[in-house]
Amino acid sequence: GAVVSQHPSRVICKSGTSVKIECRSLDFQATTMFWYRQFPKQSLMLMATSNEGSKATYEQGVEKDKFLINHASLTLSTLTVTSAHPEDSSFYICSPDRGETQYFGPGTRLLVL
Amino acid sequence: GIQVEQSPPDLILQEGANSTLRCNFSDSVNNLQWFHQNPWGQLINLFYIPSGTKQNGRLSATTVATERYSLLYISSSQTTDSGVYFCALNSGNTPLVFGKGTRLSVIA
Numbered sequence: 001g002a003v004v005s006q007h008p009s010r011v012i013c014k015s016g017t018s019v020k021i022e023c024r025s026l027d028f029q030a031t032t033m034f035w036y037r038q039f040p041k042q043s044l045m046l047m048a049t050s051n052e053g054s055k056a057t058y059e060q061g062v063e064k065d066k067f068l069i070n071h072a073s074l075t076l077s078t079l080t081v082t083s084a085h086p087e088d089s090s091f092y093i094c095s096p097d098r099g100e101t102q103y104f105g106p107g108t109r110l111l112v113l
Numbered sequence: 114g115i116q117v118e119q120s121p122p123d124l125i126l127q128e129g130a131n132s133t134l135r136c137n138f139s140d141s142v143n144n145l146q147w148f149h150q151n152p153w154g155q156l157i158n159l160f161y162i163p164s165g166t167k168q169n170g171r172l173s174a175t176t177v178a179t180e181r182y183s184l185l186y187i188s189s190s191q192t193t194d195s196g197v198y199f200c201a202l203n204s205g206n207t208p209l210v211f212g213k214g215t216r217l218s219v220i221a
Contacts, residue, residue: 034208038154043199044211091154102146102201102209104156 002098003027006105013084014113021079021108023094029074030096035067038091038107050077084112115140115204119212126190126219134185134215136200144209145176145202147185152196159185163202190219 003026013019023033031052036044048064050056050071058064066088068080077096081088089112094105116139126132138145147159160167160174162183167174171190176183187194197216201209 041216043213044156044201046208046210049208093154093156100144101158101161103158104148107154109154 002096002103004094004096004103004105006094006108008108009106010109010111012111012113015085016083018080018082019084019110021081021092021094021110023077023079023096023105025075025096025098028096028098030077030098031074032097033069033071033077034095034097034102035069035077035079036093036095036104038093040091044093047079081110084110086112088112114207115142115202115210117200117202117210117212119198119200119215121215122213123216124218126217128190128192128219128221130190130219131186131188132190132217134187134198134200134217136183136185136202136212138181138183138200138202140181140204142178142202142204145183145200146209147174147183148199148201149194150197150199150214156199159198187217190217192219192221195219 005024007022033050035047048056048058050069056069071077093107118137145163162174164178171188173186197214199214200212
């Protein structure tokens, strides 16, 4: 299977600060990256789809100015949670598009105090 | 959009038991996958199975696309099988939509 890394694996921050999450596909190049969010005991919800070199497409209800996505290269995408609030505490998971079979990063657990 | 329904929502098994997890969907699909999310959150792809039957060790899956359901079979369950099993699918060229999952606990 594909190798996908995320950094950091967990982060605790104060309300109002910004947090950047990196996602790297280590053994393949991905034109498209999916970002998901998962609240405790719930399913994965797609937040946005990004394509390398262009603006991301956000799902309904996801604020594009709050969740900044940069897909600068075929192996790296970043998600920045700006001015984080406690309700942004969640598990964030990236998934580089590799065609039929989808692979996921190990996730980043964000806790905003 | 396409709807995905998984059952049962929760399942407790004695080690060694067999189980069947079900995924119903509302429209034709061109991509259906089963995933296992372990207790640390990592999602592992189990099967890419928009139709037909596949087997991998103690796990097998069957999708009957014409009747809009897929089944995941776990045989001789082990404690390491615990976690959440998700069915995810799409129709057309859209991102995968995830079901709510089946939370499995296998006890020794």
